[in-house]
Amino acid sequence: MSSVMKIENLQAKIGDKQILKGLNLELEAGKVHAIMGPNGAGKSTLSKALVGHYDIEVLDGDITYKGKSIVEMEAEERALEGIFLSFQHPVEIPGVNNAYFLRTALNAKRKHEGKEELNAAEFLRLMKSHLEMLGMKSDMISRSLNEGFSGGEKKRNEILQMLILEPEVIILDEIDSGLDIDALRAVSEGINKMKDGKRTFLVITHYSRILDYIEPDYIHVLKDGKVIKTAGPELVPYLEEHGYDGIEEE
Amino acid sequence: MANEGLDKAVSGEYALGFEIDIETETVPPGLDENTIRFISKKKNEPEWMLELRLKALKKWESMTEPHWAKLEYDSIDYQSISYFAAPKEGIDSLDEVDPKILEAYEKLGISLEEQKQLAGVKVAVDAVVDSVSVKTTYAEELAEHGIIFCSISEAIENHPELVKKYMFSVVPMADNYFAALNSAVFTDGTFVYIPKGVRCPMELSTYFRINAINTGQFERTLIVADEGSYVSYNEGCSAPTRDDNQLHAAVVELVILKDAEIKYSTIQNWYPGDETGKGGIYNFVTKRAVCEGENAKVSWTQVETGSAITWKYPSCILKGDNSVGEFYSVAVTTLAQQADTGTKMIHLGKNTSSTIISKGISAMKGQNTYRGLVKIGSNATGSRNYSECDSLLIGSQCGAHTFPYLESKDTKGQVEHEATTSKISDEQLFYLRQRGINEEDAVSMIVHGFCKQVFSQLPMEYAVEAKALLELTLEGSVG
Numbered sequence: 074m075s076s077v078m079k080i081e082n083l084q085a086k087i088g089d090k091q092i093l094k095g096l097n098l099e100l101e102a103g104k105v106h107a108i109m110g111p112n113g114a115g116k117s118t119l120s121k122a123l124v125g126h127y128d129i130e131v132l133d134g135d136i137t138y139k140g141k142s143i144v145e146m147e148a149e150e151r152a153l154e155g156i157f158l159s160f161q162h163p164v165e166i167p168g169v170n171n172a173y174f175l176r177t178a179l180n181a182k183r184k185h186e187g188k189e190e191l192n193a194a195e196f197l198r199l200m201k202s203h204l205e206m207l208g209m210k211s212d213m214i215s216r217s218l219n220e221g222f223s224g225g226e227k228k229r230n231e232i233l234q235m236l237i238l239e240p241e242v243i244i245l246d247e248i249d250s251g252l253d254i255d256a257l258r259a260v261s262e263g264i265n266k267m268k269d270g271k272r273t274f275l276v277i278t279h280y281s282r283i284l285d286y287i288e289p290d291y292i293h294v295l296k297d298g299k300v301i302k303t304a305g306p307e308l309v310p311y312l313e314e315h316g317y318d319g320i321e322e323e
Numbered sequence: 324m325a326n327e328g329l330d331k332a333v334s335g336e337y338a339l340g341f342e343i344d345i346e347t348e349t350v351p352p353g354l355d356e357n358t359i360r361f362i363s364k365k366k367n368e369p370e371w372m373l374e375l376r377l378k379a380l381k382k383w384e385s386m387t388e389p390h391w392a393k394l395e396y397d398s399i400d401y402q403s404i405s406y407f408a409a410p411k412e413g414i415d416s417l418d419e420v421d422p423k424i425l426e427a428y429e430k431l432g433i434s435l436e437e438q439k440q441l442a443g444v445k446v447a448v449d450a451v452v453d454s455v456s457v458k459t460t461y462a463e464e465l466a467e468h469g470i471i472f473c474s475i476s477e478a479i480e481n482h483p484e485l486v487k488k489y490m491f492s493v494v495p496m497a498d499n500y501f502a503a504l505n506s507a508v509f510t511d512g513t514f515v516y517i518p519k520g521v522r523c524p525m526e527l528s529t530y531f532r533i534n535a536i537n538t539g540q541f542e543r544t545l546i547v548a549d550e551g552s553y554v555s556y557n558e559g560c561s562a563p564t565r566d567d568n569q570l571h572a573a574v575v576e577l578v579i580l581k582d583a584e585i586k587y588s589t590i591q592n593w594y595p596g597d598e599t600g601k602g603g604i605y606n607f608v609t610k611r612a613v614c615e616g617e618n619a620k621v622s623w624t625q626v627e628t629g630s631a632i633t634w635k636y637p638s639c640i641l642k643g644d645n646s647v648g649e650f651y652s653v654a655v656t657t658l659a660q661q662a663d664t665g666t667k668m669i670h671l672g673k674n675t676s677s678t679i680i681s682k683g684i685s686a687m688k689g690q691n692t693y694r695g696l697v698k699i700g701s702n703a704t705g706s707r708n709y710s711e712c713d714s715l716l717i718g719s720q721c722g723a724h725t726f727p728y729l730e731s732k733d734t735k736g737q738v739e740h741e742a743t744t745s746k747i748s749d750e751q752l753f754y755l756r757q758r759g760i761n762e763e764d765a766v767s768m769i770v771h772g773f774c775k776q777v778f779s780q781l782p783m784e785y786a787v788e789a790k791a792l793l794e795l796t797l798e799g800s801v802g
Contacts, residue, residue, distance in 0.1 A: 124757055127749060152759035160757075164750045168772025177768065178758035185759070217772065234758065 077102040077273050082134035085122050092118040094298035105274040110295035111317045116277045120246045124158045125151050153185040157240030159231040161247040166218040174218050179237055203236045208259045224251035232263035244275045249283035261286035281309050294320050338795055340564030343427040347535045350407040359507055362407050366476050379506035382497040389500055392663035393692045396632050404570055406508045408453040408535035420458045433530050445525040447472055453535045454510030471516040472527055475543050478514035489547050493576035493613045501572045501607040505541050512542035517552040526555050526782055533562035539570040548583035555586040557785055562594040565602050572607045581616025588781050590789055593629035600659035603631025610637035614646035622649040624780040626789045628796045638667035641675035648677040651777040655796055656689025665695035670703040679710040680776050685721035692724040701732040714744040715773050767794055
């Protein structure tokens with residue numbers, strides 16, 4: 074298999090508490106990987122470690138992306154290289170225009186890739202085309218970033234950013250939490266649109282609900298800071314019935 | 324993580340700290356009756372003005388420097404300051420400004436040559452260097468509309484009836500210690516009169532430059548908007564980088580008659596001193612507007628990024644029924660800067676309304692205080708005030724303080740006050756960085772968002788300048 078990201082013996086702590094305890098995981102390029110596991114297993118910590126969040130201190134092990142170690146890489150550098158995190162709780166930034174923010178982010182990426190920056194008109198056309206697909210109102214262009222957004226609006230806005238930035242590795246941290254059925258459909262549609270056999274997805278979730286919409290290729294069970302089992306999508310109904318307790322480390 | 328790099332990102336360099344290489348005539352340091360007589364004579368003032376100055380000096384001598392503000396500084400030695408400094412050339416003939424001064428103003432982004440201005444946007448400028456106005460542009464064109472736009476010295480000479488009527492009418496000469504000092508020693512400043520029913524066809528502005536060493540700047544501005552008139556006025560300022568503190572004590576008086584409106588915007592960028600607190604301007608300013616007539620409106624917008632010490636409370640006396648007062652402020656303190664600033668809204672007329680939007684940004688060792696008074700008098704029935712005071716902290720060594728005072732004699736008056744203090748949170752910064760925006764741009768994006776309500780009040784070209792200035796102040800050190 075051709076792997077885009079490889080996590081080897083990753084040990085990481087938040088504050089004084091070690092959360093990841095020798096985690097191994099290989100992400101196959103172009104595939105959808107789902108990470109499932111009980112509360113406190115280290116799912117969010119893993120997503121934070123991959124994007125270089127300041128809470129995380131890596132104690133040992135390595136994360137390689139396209140063959141290069143990224144453990145020492147700044148967060149913005151990883152983003153520019155194509156790693157995207159859809160946040161579980163997107164933060165509100167008052168007074169910062171949503172379109173302005175997104176255009177700045179896109180142009181930072183384009184510049185990094187040696188492409189021409191988009192002007193305001195070009196960008197607006199691009200943004201509008203995605204808004205409609207996600208069922209978002211056009212006032213999303215002028216509203217402040219996530220400010221006063223409902224839970225569903227925030228998640229749709231994360232997906233909007235993903236569509237515009239076109240990342241290569243997409244980490245979706247509890248993307249379905251707090252979504253009603255319409256929002257879930259819209260969000261899934263956005264995600265499925267990005268599935269082109271080249272982009273890689275890491276879907277972090279408690280519940281199997283989202284997996285009805287985004288079909289995973291692999292299920293990884295995370296428990297006590299380690300991946301204890303990797304299987305195909307047939308594992309999902311088993312987990313639903315038996316929970317995580319019956320899964321033994323392989 | 325966020326604090327590393329952040330300090331570096333907010334210790335902006337002061338870009339306007341150059342010195343204009345001109346010969347200056349300076350009076351020796353010290354303040355007594357002789358100093359006042361010297362200044363008055365230098366300006367060829369009539370006897371009545373000299374009398375008023377001497378009266379102000381007497382009052383000032385009987386007063387003591389106030390220390391109620393949340394500001395820490397060594398006491399000022401008023402006898403060590405020189406109270407008059409003027410560029411040697413160009414004083415006698417307003418048409419012949421020293422090319423070095425023209426060049427310096429070009430460097431500051433201000434053209435003193437009318438024909439050089441960009442087509443479309445005309446801005447008339449009164450340029451003040453140290454104690455004198457060196458050039459006033461578009462005065463003739465404005466005169467065709469009956470508008471008087473000149474230095475205050477010229478106004479005293481040519482329009483004594485207006486000066487006598489309005490000067491000290493809003494800020495009495497002994498209003499406070501610094502106003503009294505200014506009343507005695509004020510050297511130049513701007514005078515504007517907009518006649519009845521005239522809408523001023525261009526932006527008016529004054530640019531103050533302190534250049535001489537060891538001098539204070541004491542300007543006085545008086546703007547009168549007659550019935551039904553409108554004017555938008557802007558002031559800017561800067562000073563060279565020096566190790567000694569320099570005193571700036573100005574007075575601004577605005578008179579707004581029935582149905583008239585004044586929009587007054589300030590971009591204050593005096594030299595702030597260094598990160599240890601060495602050098603910088605001591606900025607003690609009294610600004611007040613009186614809405615004399617019905618439906619009069621005044622709006623103060625200030626962007627305060629400079630000065631080591633700022634003590635400033637642009638105020639509105641809402642005398643006329645239905646009159647409106649507004650105060651929009653962004654105050655930035657970084658390095659070791661301290662600011663104690665805010666406003667007073669005095670509601671006297673019926674159905675008067677006021678709005679206060681104050682945004683304080685503190686970084687490094689900066690200390691930022693909002694101090695505001697809303698007073699609703701017994702006759703001011705149906706009056707309303709809305710206040711919003713927000714503070715943004717960048718890093719952990721800085722401070723923000725809020726002192727809102729409210730006195731209401733009208734039980735039905737509607738007063739709303741909201742105050743928030745927020746930190747640029749690590750989560751906000753991280754969110755932007757995860758989208759590929761570098762830390763410096765992320766800080767600047769969050770800060771601009773925070774200031775948006777105030778910047779939207781500035782005339783367009785000044786809003787652009789204010790944004791650029793904010794960027795420079797908060798993130799000039801890299802790149």
